Amino acid sequence: MAGSVRKNTSAPPTSYGRALARLARRDHSEHEIRRALARDGFADDAIEETVRRLRRERYLDDAGFAARLARSRMANSGVGRNRVRMELRKKGVRRAVAEAGLQEALAEVPEAETVDDLARRFWQSRDRDEPAHRLRKLWAFLIRRGFPAGLVSDRLRALWPRWSDALEGLEPSEE
The missing domain is CATH 1.10.10 (Arc Repressor Mutant, subunit A)
Structure with a gap:
């Protein structure tokens, strides 16, 4: 046609x-x-x-x-x-x-495992920063990713107890 x-x-x-x-x-x-x-x-x-x-x-x-x-x-x-x-x-x-x-x-989905995994990767990628400063930056990074402040503080204290004093003042506000 x-x-x-x-x-x-x-x-x-x-x-x-x-x-x-x-x-x-x-x-x-x-x-x-x-x-x-x-x-x-x-x-x-x-x-x-x-x-x-x-x-x-x-x-x-x-x-x-x-x-x-x-x-x-x-x-x-x-x-x-x-x-x-x-x-x-x-x-x-x-x-x-x-x-x-x-x-x-x-x-x-275990949130704590996700926090631990992200925290370890972040920690290794920022090895030039002083540990206390790195820990505060890591805390802020995880909060921005949407994890509860209490969980973030607990996991970071468990992973890096030696520098946990750096987290003072960054305590959980509202979950």
Whole structure:
């Protein structure tokens, strides 16, 4: 059929189809899906129906999303619970759901081992710094990674008891 023109007979994408396409690429929170569909121009009632359907079919589950994201970040990215908590809140996961997901991840991913591993690597890479100064820098690094201050202090005192005086004044504020 030389010279024939194909007509585009496909229907415009539905909100459900768009949401499924997003979920096929990666996990999303309910809030992220709602926001993306609204940005794509879908009506509120279509978004609401899509979210209900996705929940019913178990494609959308904030509790599972929170646990999977927490487990992944803590195991693979070397970040602590505070950093993950902040990320979940940013993604619109309710506080109670985020906390439950964190607790599930903490049961599987030992945070103390992650702190120890990161601390040893940091310590070896900064061997030119004076030990007390290096320990204070390490404490700040681990806090920025989202680990609780109490855990960081305890682990650093256990790993380098000789220089634990350098941690005085860096005690835990709020967990």
